[in-house]
Amino acid sequence: MSEQLLTVLKLCLLALLYLFFLRVLRAVWTEVNPPRVAATPAPIAAGAVSTKKGGSSAKAKASTAKASTAKASKSAKSAMNRRKAPVVPTRLVLVEPAARAGAEYALGPELTLGRAAGCSIVLDEQYVSQVHSRIFVRDGSVFAEDLGSTNGTWVNGSRAVGQMPARLGDRIQVGNVVLEVR
Amino acid sequence: MTITESTTHQQVVVKALGRRRRTTELGLLILAVLVICGTYALASLGKSASLPADIVPFLGVIVALPILAHLANRKFAPTSDPLFLPLAALLNGLGYVFIARLDGDLAGLQALWTAVGIFGYIATLILVRDVRFLQRYRYTFGLIGVLLLIMPLLPGIGRSINGSRIWVSLGPIGFQPGELAKIALAIFFAGYLVDRRELLGVATFRIGRINTPDPKYFAPILVAVGFSLIVMVFEKDLGSALLFFVLFIVMLWVATGRGSYLVVGVVLFSASSYAAWRMFSHVQTRVTIWINPWSDPSGKGFQVIQGAYALAWGGTTGTGPGLGIAGRIPADESDFIFAVIGEELGLLGATAVLCAFLLLAGSGLRVAQRSSDPFSSLLAVGLTTLIAFQAFIIIAGVIRLLPLTGVTLPFVSYGGSSLVANYILLALLIRISDQTARKIPEPLVAR
Numbered sequence: 145m146s147e148q149l150l151t152v153l154k155l156c157l158l159a160l161l162y163l164f165f166l167r168v169l170r171a172v173w174t175e176v177n178p179p180r181v182a183a184t185p186a187p188i189a190a191g192a193v194s195t196k197k198g199g200s201s202a203k204a205k206a207s208t209a210k211a212s213t214a215k216a217s218k219s220a221k222s223a224m225n226r227r228k229a230p231v232v233p234t235r236l237v238l239v240e241p242a243a244r245a246g247a248e249y250a251l252g253p254e255l256t257l258g259r260a261a262g263c264s265i266v267l268d269e270q271y272v273s274q275v276h277s278r279i280f281v282r283d284g285s286v287f288a289e290d291l292g293s294t295n296g297t298w299v300n301g302s303r304a305v306g307q308m309p310a311r312l313g314d315r316i317q318v319g320n321v322v323l324e325v326r
Numbered sequence: 327m328t329i330t331e332s333t334t335h336q337q338v339v340v341k342a343l344g345r346r347r348r349t350t351e352l353g354l355l356i357l358a359v360l361v362i363c364g365t366y367a368l369a370s371l372g373k374s375a376s377l378p379a380d381i382v383p384f385l386g387v388i389v390a391l392p393i394l395a396h397l398a399n400r401k402f403a404p405t406s407d408p409l410f411l412p413l414a415a416l417l418n419g420l421g422y423v424f425i426a427r428l429d430g431d432l433a434g435l436q437a438l439w440t441a442v443g444i445f446g447y448i449a450t451l452i453l454v455r456d457v458r459f460l461q462r463y464r465y466t467f468g469l470i471g472v473l474l475l476i477m478p479l480l481p482g483i484g485r486s487i488n489g490s491r492i493w494v495s496l497g498p499i500g501f502q503p504g505e506l507a508k509i510a511l512a513i514f515f516a517g518y519l520v521d522r523r524e525l526l527g528v529a530t531f532r533i534g535r536i537n538t539p540d541p542k543y544f545a546p547i548l549v550a551v552g553f554s555l556i557v558m559v560f561e562k563d564l565g566s567a568l569l570f571f572v573l574f575i576v577m578l579w580v581a582t583g584r585g586s587y588l589v590v591g592v593v594l595f596s597a598s599s600y601a602a603w604r605m606f607s608h609v610q611t612r613v614t615i616w617i618n619p620w621s622d623p624s625g626k627g628f629q630v631i632q633g634a635y636a637l638a639w640g641g642t643t644g645t646g647p648g649l650g651i652a653g654r655i656p657a658d659e660s661d662f663i664f665a666v667i668g669e670e671l672g673l674l675g676a677t678a679v680l681c682a683f684l685l686l687a688g689s690g691l692r693v694a695q696r697s698s699d700p701f702s703s704l705l706a707v708g709l710t711t712l713i714a715f716q717a718f719i720i721i722a723g724v725i726r727l728l729p730l731t732g733v734t735l736p737f738v739s740y741g742g743s744s745l746v747a748n749y750i751l752l753a754l755l756i757r758i759s760d761q762t763a764r765k766i767p768e769p770l771v772a773r
Contacts, residue, residue, distance in 0.1 A: 150368070150371065150372060150646050150649070151646065153371075153646075154368060154643065154646040154647070154671075155643060156364075157361070157364045157368055157647075157671075158643060158671065158672075158674050158678075160357075160360060160364060161361050161671075161674075161675070161678050162674075162678065163357065164354070164357045164361055164412075164416065165678065165681050165682075165685075167354055167357055168354060168409060168412070168413070168685055171350045171354060171408055171409055172409065172685070172688070172689075174346075174350070175407070175408075175692070176692075178343075285528070299524065302520075302524065302700060305521045305522065305525075306522075306525065306543075307525075308524050308525070309524055309525070309528045
């Protein structure tokens with residue numbers, strides 16, 4: 145086998161190797177910018193499913209809303225907090241369910257939330273447990289803690305484990321009720 | 327639109343996506359197989375001037391196994407990302423060709439291990455149908471990881487090879503449990519940090535004038551990390567210790583979004599490397615060889631110098647597969663396989679290997695970014711860090727960017743445990759990407 149032929153074959157092999165990588169890059173491109181036909185209806189369909197699913201609508205909506213808006217606002221606001229003079233959160237504003245949106249509750253050293261009449265904030269909703277969670281203020285920071293509820297307490301879309309800190313603008317979800325820290 | 331209509335519509339979209347991705351995967355796999363077969367043919371031409379006689383087992387490994395994995399993807403993870411498998415198959419196949427060219431006996435074993443790896447891959451896909459299932463057993467995985475790490479230190483089954491006590495031999499089979507321990511510990515980190523990331527991101531505890539997160543949230547993971555690092559130092563497994571430390575810092579940083587953890591990590595790393603350098607003679611040897619390998623060119627520096635010569639001899643396009651001076655570098659089929667590839671395929675071939683790792687890492691991070699479930703996302707980051715950083719550590723060691731620490735080049739090097747562990751890791755990434763594409767909603771319970 146002559147040396148020239150081997151060299152030519154070697155160069156062909158390297159070309160084939162890089163052809164493979166070109167194809168991979170093209171695959172990456174279609175992954176990042178998927179073809180229109182398949183991609184456009186997907187978010188609409190996902191939204192439609194979540195809103196139509198009766199009971200889970202509140203949660204699904206809340207979680208999608210949180211995923212996009214609340215997280216962005218959280219990081220922006222907390223960044224603002226660190227630089228400017230700190231604004232101490234004073235109240236909770238009800239965001240969901242829409243029927244009761246706008247209701248305000250003053251934050252205190254110790255609040256309990258739930259359906260039971262003895263709670264400091266009584267939330268008579270289907271997905272709220274009798275004594276669902278507690279929200280308390282320590283050194284100017286707000287903490288939320290789940291009290292063994294069925295559907296959990298969530299801060300900005302992640303489930304509260306132990307005492308979960310919540311900053312100004314964060315959203316605390318109790319069953320299907322969403323409260324914003326103001 | 328009714329519920330059924332919209333659900334079926336979504337199913338149609340997901341199905342179309344799956345079909346597109348599997349077609350892409352198959353196309354890329356075929357191309358990868360062509361590249362590997364071409365390299366093999368050329369290597370045997372160069373080595374013995376005749377076409378390979380033992381082509382049947384070779385074809386089995388190179389063609390049948392990736393196609394088997396592809397079929398498993400079609401069945402068990404139809405909408406998963408199409409890039410992982412072809413890239414892994416290319417790396418594995420190229421590695422196999424060079425191992426076969428260096429040592430025929432090892433090639434047979436490597437073929438066997440590749441088969442075991444692919445079966446591990448398929449078994450993982452079948453067993454782990456939902457990644458969140460792993461989150462439930464995070465502490466179990468933490469324990470398993472630590473136990474696997476200790477195994478080589480146990481008398482009777484532990485073996486010390488080339489100065490590192492990282493081997494366990496049970497009967498005729500020898501393996502490195504540390505490779506599997508990395509995956510188990512990555513699962514533990516992801517599970518633990520997802521629970522506590524908010525708490526670790528907020529400074530509520532004061533030590534002097536510094537605010538830090540409350541130590542009671544910190545302590546368990548610090549104990550696990552400290553213990554693992556101490557075990558690895560005792561086993562003289564510096565590469566794994568470095569990899570493990572980076573994994574921990576990266577996952578902590580990603581989970582909390584606090585850049586300060588990176589700073590703390592760099593400070594801790596510098597302090598502990600300095601301490602290790604002062605305390606252990608084998609660390610000093612590594613550093614000396616790194617700075618000046620010509621201080622002992624025929625002894626301790628021999629391997630590094632021969633690696634550098636091999637890369638230089640390769641030039642831009644290499645000597646051609648099978649035409650390099652084989653068997654000159656110690657551990658050329660495991661730690662130094664990158665130098666062999668650099669010699670015989672040149673700068674272009676070595677760059678191709680780097681590209682493959684870059685694209686693997688990119689795909690892994692894309693999966694992590696797209697996943698809406700925090701645990702899956704963090705786990706994907708951890709697993710990607712494991713592959714990418716391990717490749718970085720050993721390649722940097724070979725080209726003298728870092729002191730040489732012996733870890734395998736994922737998928738490429740000869741090594742059964744590493745190959746099996748990396749295929750399992752790949753299966754987990756595939757599972758996460760499949761789940762992300764299908765988006766399974768969590769049920770809400772009425773009370």
